[in-house]
Amino acid sequence: MAIKANFRPVRKGSQVRRAIVFTRCIGDEVLEDGSTRPFEDVLLGDYTPKQATACIGRERADNLVRITRTTVYKQVCVMPLLDFWSASVAVTEPIITQEYVMDKKKEI
Numbered sequence: 001m002a003i004k005a006n007f008r009p010v011r012k013g014s015q016v017r018r019a020i021v022f023t024r025c026i027g028d029e030v031l032e033d034g035s036t037r038p039f040e041d042v043l044l045g046d047y048t049p050k051q052a053t054a055c056i057g058r059e060r061a062d063n064l065v066r067i068t069r070t071t072v073y074k075q076v077c078v079m080p081l082l083d084f085w086s087a088s089v090a091v092t093e094p095i096i097t098q099e100y101v102m103d104k105k106k107e108i
Contacts, residue, residue: 014081016078016080018076018078021044022043022044022075023042023043023044023052024070024071025041025043025047025056025069026069027052027069028065030066047072052070053065
């Protein structure tokens, strides 16, 4: 039972805030004829050149890419709470944590 309501948050302007870490990877890709061409990709997370080369090799199921330089970035992103709630996927059912009856707290 997913509960989605159409109401304003308790505090106007409530937001979900998250820091995203990603790595820009620069290197070379070996072509079938043995020549190379520049290669660039972005991975989510913090990677050294060696780690990025291994990760891209696993994703592509080959060892034709060699990353020689990585630059790690951190970016803070925000989203209004109600937008986050309405666009997200609930992974649990809502559970009651407190209940009030006539301004008296009832322990659950």
